[in-house]
Amino acid sequence: MTAQRWLQLAGGAAWSLGVLVTARPPSAGAGWRLAFVACALAGVLWAGWTLRTWRPSPFAVIAISFALRAAVFPLNPALSDDGYRYLWDGMVQVGEGTSPYRFRPSDPALAHHHEDAAYRRMNSPDYFSVYPPLSQAVFAAAGAVYGAGWRASWWVLKALIVAAEMVGVVCLIRVVGARAAALYAWHPLAVIEVAGQGHTEGLLVGALGVLLWDVARHPALAGAAVAAAGWVKLYPFALGAVVVQRVGWRGTVSALAVAVVLALPYTSAEAARHATESLRLYMGTFDFYSAPYLLLKGALYHSTSEPGLVAARLLGVAGVVWAGWVVATQNRSVTRTRWAVAALVMGFTLTSTTLHPWHLLPGLFVLPLLLSRKSYLWLSAVTSATYLVYVWPPAYTSAVWAGWGGAVVLFSFDRLEALMRYRAWGKWRRLRPYVPVLRPGARVLDLGAGEGYVGDALAADLGVAVTAADVVHFGSGSRRVDLYDGQTLPYASGQFDLTVVVFVLHHSADPAAVLREAVRVTGGVVLVLETVWTAPWQKAWLERADRLANRLRSGAAIDEEPLDIRSDAEWRSVLREEGVAVRRTRTFAGLHPQALYVLDGHGAAASSTS
Numbered sequence: 001m002t003a004q005r006w007l008q009l010a011g012g013a014a015w016s017l018g019v020l021v022t023a024r025p026p027s028a029g030a031g032w033r034l035a036f037v038a039c040a041l042a043g044v045l046w047a048g049w050t051l052r053t054w055r056p057s058p059f060a061v062i063a064i065s066f067a068l069r070a071a072v073f074p075l076n077p078a079l080s081d082d083g084y085r086y087l088w089d090g091m092v093q094v095g096e097g098t099s100p101y102r103f104r105p106s107d108p109a110l111a112h113h114h115e116d117a118a119y120r121r122m123n124s125p126d127y128f129s130v131y132p133p134l135s136q137a138v139f140a141a142a143g144a145v146y147g148a149g150w151r152a153s154w155w156v157l158k159a160l161i162v163a164a165e166m167v168g169v170v171c172l173i174r175v176v177g178a179r180a181a182a183l184y185a186w187h188p189l190a191v192i193e194v195a196g197q198g199h200t201e202g203l204l205v206g207a208l209g210v211l212l213w214d215v216a217r218h219p220a221l222a223g224a225a226v227a228a229a230g231w232v233k234l235y236p237f238a239l240g241a242v243v244v245q246r247v248g249w250r251g252t253v254s255a256l257a258v259a260v261v262l263a264l265p266y267t268s269a270e271a272a273r274h275a276t277e278s279l280r281l282y283m284g285t286f287d288f289y290s291a292p293y294l295l296l297k298g299a300l301y302h303s304t305s306e307p308g309l310v311a312a313r314l315l316g317v318a319g320v321v322w323a324g325w326v327v328a329t330q331n332r333s334v335t336r337t338r339w340a341v342a343a344l345v346m347g348f349t350l351t352s353t354t355l356h357p358w359h360l361l362p363g364l365f366v367l368p369l370l371l372s373r374k375s376y377l378w379l380s381a382v383t384s385a386t387y388l389v390y391v392w393p394p395a396y397t398s399a400v401w402a403g404w405g406g407a408v409v410l411f412s413f414d415r416l417e418a419l420m421r422y423r424a425w426g427k428w429r430r431l432r433p434y435v436p437v438l439r440p441g442a443r444v445l446d447l448g449a450g451e452g453y454v455g456d457a458l459a460a461d462l463g464v465a466v467t468a469a470d471v472v473h474f475g476s477g478s479r480r481v482d483l484y485d486g487q488t489l490p491y492a493s494g495q496f497d498l499t500v501v502v503f504v505l506h507h508s509a510d511p512a513a514v515l516r517e518a519v520r521v522t523g524g525v526v527l528v529l530e531t532v533w534t535a536p537w538q539k540a541w542l543e544r545a546d547r548l549a550n551r552l553r554s555g556a557a558i559d560e561e562p563l564d565i566r567s568d569a570e571w572r573s574v575l576r577e578e579g580v581a582v583r584r585t586r587t588f589a590g591l592h593p594q595a596l597y598v599l600d601g602h603g604a605a606a607s608s609t610s
Helices: 003-022 030-053 058-072 082-095 108-113 117-121 133-143 150-176 178-185 188-196 201-214 219-233 235-266 269-285 291-299 307-328 334-350 357-369 374-390 393-434 453-462 511-520 536-554 568-578
Strands: 443-447 465-470 481-483 496-502 522-533 582-588 594-600
Touching (some): 003 030, 003 058, 030 188, 030 374, 058 150, 058 178, 058 188, 082 117, 082 133, 082 150, 133 150, 133 201, 133 219, 133 235, 150 188, 150 201, 178 357, 188 201, 188 357, 201 219, 201 235, 201 334, 201 357, 235 334, 291 307, 291 393, 307 334, 334 357, 374 393, 393 453, 393 496, 393 522, 443 453, 443 511, 453 465, 496 511, 511 568, 522 536, 522 568, 568 582, 568 594
Parallel strands (some): 443 465, 443 496, 465 481
Antiparallel strands (some): 522 594
């Protein structure tokens, strides 16, 4: 391995061990909590740096995932006291032989356990348990060793949850590839909250992984995975609405059977009543790291006596509307079904009023299936700072607005990229009718490629290799860009069968030189698409719009000068002066008038029609 790779491995070990040392209860003091947040943020930077410079194999992703989790596994429930409630529910099932939904922990019937560490350190002892049956079954498995001490039960519990999570990671690797799966597997949030704090989101991740993998192959297993996911967190039952279209009757029957089998040991009218009571209190009482909820609550403050409750219901309605749209636009293809699963998980996550760090894990897990990733990665990274709420409340408030504010900005840029890709397909559709028949293995040049989106569209449509060239590389397209000086291209004469030059000449210091080089390196056809003005007033307006669009696209990467938008007649004059053979021209009217010039390349027969 290279020195850089060893450094990256050492960095992973350093931040994970740092978490082990610094993740202490709030009573340890603000200094320890600040150190923990610093370690968690360092882990985010480590993961980003490592995945930008390394394409790990599936084995490497799994091995490093295990190593990171092993480093933090010894942690007690120091960051969250949920773990003690898990242990309590497991102990009640095994030690008392009763349902965890029957009694509140504070009930006098369980007073002989009130000196246990699990009771003294748990949260909300006056609430009935809200954890669904599959979670309770895992708690019971850990409760079988509660007599050996709560720590033994805690380690068994975490081992089971981590094992389920790693099943999900392996499945995700098979669906999206090792590098994309590492976005979740190596993320500090996943490592800390599952292996460190034992949150049941690890069970949900395992079920989601099986669902995403088997939805293409084994309908019965996919259906079972939906039921398992639903009995970990309830909202995944909504996934059945999109999955059933893919898995058919076998998957549906499997889902129903597994749901019934998991629920039967805990089913009673009393259990349903008590769990519903606590869920209602939970959903109407708690909120955390949800800027949409805070904004809605603030807006409703003077118009209703219960702004928090109304805000929570509005968010719930938004989640249902989103789910309805996803279901309505669903089809039976594997790709669309997987996207729909990811979209539903993300929708329910972001419309929740309570987003503790571990609640973000399901969204992080399905993130590789979605196009917009940066905003959620930012939201997930900043959430570690919310742990400061217990020692420094103003820092928590800052984290909420920094997390969501940054996510909105990044999402806006993601949408801009999506818009530009959409527009690139529009540009390509205008060029497509004038593309000659290309031989197998044809070579195409995208000259002045920018982000490379037009080249991406061309390559996807024609299935040919595309070379990108420009005077600067500022884009995030998938193609490598060959840089040149704007005068002489580093290619042989006639090297390409087709060259496209899209909205390039008006940014060229010497457009004639660009045209000469495009013709020289092309043995077939050169397609030039240019912005043109049709009335004098348009020239100034189009140049202002061009400058604004390029600032949004690239900041300072595209120089505002030179910028010279010309009329169709002016571009024709340039072509005549250069002696370029024009096969055909076409103009497109509208708010953004354009002209298309079909030119003969080097050695092509010269014929000119207008």
